[in-house]
Amino acid sequence: MARVVVVHGIGQEYLGRRSLRDPIAAALADGVALAVEAGDVSGPAPEPSAVDVAFYGDVFRAPGTKGEPPAPRSAADLTDPYEQALLEAWAAGVAAEPAGPGSVPTKAPTPRTLQRAMNMLLRSPCLPGPVAERFLLGVLRQVRRYFTDDAVRARAAAAVGARIGPETTVLVGHSLGSVVAYETLCDHPEWPVRTLVTLGSPLGMPSLVFDRLRPAPAAGRGHWPGGLERWTNLADRHDVVASVKELARLFGPRHPGPLPAGSPAAAGAHRPALRDVPVDNGWKVHDLLRHLTARETGTAIGEGLVAR
Template structure:
């Protein structure tokens, strides 16, 4: 019966599909009501859940293991934290910006990044452990092939022959994009991405499967329409517009989520998101 499949992002390893739906479904209803004056029954919405694949076992304390700047690995983890830092500094005057970070050793520059991010509105209240854990999940997705395949299979298992719309948030947009590209025989679907990092060069875009060619990502064959929604202050969605990377068929929309720029709930309650989902459910444009 599933017409809409949600795909969550990072930091959901201690949750579950029903737990997330308890937040996501009412938020979507608000967006649909505000944007299109419509709704959808609960039984027609499901969650492609993969967070438990990142859940650690056997360490002290709940959630992500204790981590500090010295645990940050070079390449994806380091670069992602530094890009978040640079973006936060551009958006908020109270966040000190990086200098010539290329000359600094990894633990030192990462510690400066973590200290600066802790003063940003976007990362307020998040511990260093959680910020590093978020970057680590991105790194693991792209560098552990078995895990990557398992995550995408969770998404594929959630999609049925009645599914019409995929609503994917954050890293979930990467999962959905890659899985859709790998299944050109699937029936037509609409894709709505929220706070997506798909356009972020070096860290995400250039690591996609299939590999982009000449600076352009492949269009996922089953997708008949694609709406991308981004908040200007969303540090995770560093590239706010996906059209330049995936073609002018992508419709990029800008919204304002307030202090919770990357939180999925204000993304879902936005009228622009509600209209996009309602249009997709109504059929091809």
């Protein structure tokens, strides 16, 4: 089993674990190598064999003509309230307008307002290049299905569990994959994972994501996964998917007070904490590979690899 497991984001249903692993492993090694060269961390960059991918994209691939109906052909055809709210929340981020508490519109959106929101997103730097409107509509559906379909959620979690082994100490989650990684880690405090790295994460988005997490937040604070010792959250400032860039105020450390004497974390060099780090991904603000090649990401992963 690998020392580092990466959980991909949405829109990967036509790929697979092996087709994703090689470019992800190479990009991750490049990022750690930059951090090593800069003196941020010690030790060599991980070999490709030390990196694996937890692939869950196939849960969204329709089996031929069966399964869910095809995604709408245009934003004006959206009828699901969750998908409508998510589209408008992302568009509000592009317009640099506050999404407001809950990011859910107070009035029913009209086909015209939904299409306007879609057009704003299609012109934003958040997307990985020219994309079809129907692709983005499919992305909305994938996020909605994860949060409303227990079978989809369970299969995604199982994909992560299948790649975690006794040597896995670092878990990396990108986009929706950060939600999958976080929730699965919360369910398995017995895992050896001690470092979580989230990239372009929507975990802090109110109502649509944060308030739907499992376990549910309490008094406005998210659960700290048992066994976790360090968590670094990285986001480009233009990334509308990561609408809340700073997660430290939402997810407290496991021990808010002094650490108990003799605890594993107390014996280490630091106390459990969440660190928010900005990253510049150029015009591909949400791209996984650009996140991984960043020195800041390499530092976060490298710290997890060298920690005892």
